[in-house]
Amino acid sequence: MSQLQINNLYKTYDNKTYALQDISFKLEKSDFIILLGLSGSGKSTLLRCINRLIEPTSGDIIYEGQSVNKMDKTELRLYRRHIGMIFQQFNLVKNLTVLTNVLTGRLGYHSVISKFTPEEIDAAYRCLKRVGLEEYAHKQVRQLSGGQQQRVAIARALMQEPELILADEPVASLDPATADSIMQYLGEINREGVSVICSLHFLTLARRYGNRVVGLKQGIKVFEGHPEDIDKVRFKEIYGEEAEEI
Numbered sequence: 001m002s003q004l005q006i007n008n009l010y011k012t013y014d015n016k017t018y019a020l021q022d023i024s025f026k027l028e029k030s031d032f033i034i035l036l037g038l039s040g041s042g043k044s045t046l047l048r049c050i051n052r053l054i055e056p057t058s059g060d061i062i063y064e065g066q067s068v069n070k071m072d073k074t075e076l077r078l079y080r081r082h083i084g085m086i087f088q089q090f091n092l093v094k095n096l097t098v099l100t101n102v103l104t105g106r107l108g109y110h111s112v113i114s115k116f117t118p119e120e121i122d123a124a125y126r127c128l129k130r131v132g133l134e135e136y137a138h139k140q141v142r143q144l145s146g147g148q149q150q151r152v153a154i155a156r157a158l159m160q161e162p163e164l165i166l167a168d169e170p171v172a173s174l175d176p177a178t179a180d181s182i183m184q185y186l187g188e189i190n191r192e193g194v195s196v197i198c199s200l201h202f203l204t205l206a207r208r209y210g211n212r213v214v215g216l217k218q219g220i221k222v223f224e225g226h227p228e229d230i231d232k233v234r235f236k237e238i239y240g241e242e243a244e245e246i
């Protein structure tokens with residue numbers, strides 16, 4: 001059984017924007033799938049449908065054999081516990097400390113608002129250590145650089161003990177060297193057994209980190225395969241005739 005199966009997924013906004021059209025693919029455990037495509041091709045919509053931040057118009061999302069579309073509130077909460085989300089703009093609470101932000105990754109495990117346990121606080125320090133930020137635990141997030149903030153977001157996702165990380169353009173706001181270091185952290189986490197689906201604009205990073213690529217163009221899947229199979233022709237199918245690889 002695949003970890004995740006997307007079957008004939010459609011998302012139409014306002015009855016007129018066909019953001020996703022008949023998208024199907026499978027994610028096996030420990031896959032690192034890169035979603036590639038131009039701005040507006042549907043990458044964010046697809047990632048958000050997977051954890052139902054956006055309701056798909058039709059189609060099925062099957063996680064470990066269970067239909068995500070049919071989950072009730074409680075089932076959805078349990079499912080989302082194991083799905084870490086990383087965003088382009090980091091989505092941290094900037095006037096709270098790094099440690100508090102990391103601990104919020106644990107909220108899905110609290111049935112009522114209760115204090116974090118000493119074990120959870122220890123775990124948060126360990127997650128920060130993983131991304132080299134343990135010394136920043138008591139700083140406010142706003143004092144950190146973009147790359148450091150994205151590392152906090154990764155630590156927060158790790159706090160969930162995720163089985164799958166959905167990363168939506170995690171490096172789009174970062175310089176190339178910082179972008180590469182963020183992708184290295186995701187690569188390490190993936191090698192430890194966490195599956196990743198990550199949207200990117202650039203093929204270079206897709207080639208370096210992905211084991212599979214799903215290419216989207218105007219909401220349609222135009223490529224699925226190994227990164228090394230993206231030749232000049234395939235590249236133009238994803239990015240358009242005028243595009244050149246940089």
Ligand SMILES: Nc1ncnc2c1ncn2[C@@H]1O[C@H](COP(=O)(O)OP(=O)(O)OP(=O)(O)O)[C@@H](O)[C@H]1O
Nearest residue numbers: 013014017019037038039040041042043044045046
């Ligand atoms: N809430 C919304 N309401 C209406 N249309 C939307 C909404 N969100 C996205 N769209 C449209 O759906 C299409 C796909 O957008 P989406 O954000 O999924 O693409 P993307 O590949 O993630 O782009 P980017 O790289 O710029 O984030 C676009 O045409 C976009 O304008």
